[in-house]
Amino acid sequence: MLAPKRQSGWVYTAALSWRAVVHRFSYALFLSLSLGLLVFGHARPVVMQNARSQIIDTIAPALDVVARPLALVETVTARVQSYRSLLDENARLRTENAGLVRWQNAALALEDENKELRGLLHYKAEPALAFVTARVIADTGGAFVRSLIVTAGRQDGVREGMAAMTGDALVGRVIEAGEWTSRILLITDMNSRLPVVLMGTGDHAILAGDNTGKPHLLYLSQEADVKVGARVMTSGHGGIFPPNVPVGIVSRFEHGEFEVTPLASMGRINQVRLIDFNLTGGAFNPIAAKMQAASFAP
């Protein structure tokens, strides 16, 4: 009786220590592999970007399945909220409508004048812009990156650099276009730098994201006369976006910087319009470029 017991005890101990060795070996292996991938991704960001696009394309249908009911919940919640504030909303809209009718008359008069002047100058009208409407299926709401994954890719005519807008406000631009999905870098991301102009004063600045909901203005000139409430539009510099695309409103001055509140509700974006302005500067990917630069730095 004793001999087999001793043998089974020995086998059991050996098996346990073997499992511990395997565990330690696999742990060290995958830890090294992770470190290797981190270094490789730093040196070859384009390879990783392609791999990422392919993987997102593959798992997008699963994300889409789960995102749909959530979008429905969002719609129902918004509808219930709008019912609750129906009376106030109605009064506000009536006042707004009266103002808009005045603007409409002015716009019609200006349109006629514009047509006349274009006729006189033989002005060649710009072709209509191509756009794709896409649904947001993922929001990488991390502390380090502000981006969205949308259900439109190269097959739908999306390419890197296209502008992403909700309503008439800019929210970001396409930085990765897969076959069926694309990734949009939001203007609130820390890698986003957008040349802008302030309406009214014409001051130029760079709108820089910092991963908070409120990007700030950089490189304002000493003489700049910035006022809280000023509208911020794209300046068209850099060839990324055309001029006069609405972006946000200067909301406050703090710690020596002007904060800008985006016109779009950045936390609740469900649909975006991806617009091709036919500009070449937008194909630049700031994240990949930054990693590439860091990997070649001495």
Next chain:
Amino acid sequence: MSFSFLQKSGQLIRHALPFGITMVFIGVSVLVLPVPYLGGIAPMLGLVAVYYWAIYRPDLLRPFFVFLLGLLNDFLHLLPIGLSALLFLALYQLVLSQRRLFIGQAFPLVWIGFVVVALIASLTQWGVMSLGGGQGLSLQPVFLQFLLTVFLFPLPVWLLILLQRAFLTQE
């Protein structure tokens, strides 16, 4: 024979539960949740699940699977590929080495353990991202994400406990 096959298949599915549910958690953390006032910040649900399984069923979440989950997290969150994998593996091993402290203990102690793990994860990520970006990043969103994850911790853990009790107790 068919009964044995079904039994084995059932066991296989049950054993894949920790990996599967952690994958779902990572997926949910990138969905556009209809929760107002979060300002685009999402909790680190993948980290919660890895922490939980490292304490209660590390035999069902081996380093290989932790590595895969980390990669998925990196791909979805646009993080440098390998960063979450490295972090998940390191924290998994840390928790594994201290799991005797947590097994059979009251929930607040497990929660405090997670506060430490989440703090290490947040600060390490912040350090690596700042280093990679060549500038010190704002700590505000990192701190918000840390607080949100720690504050919400009981909710995903409650779900994990329910799943473990329903599918993994008879072994």
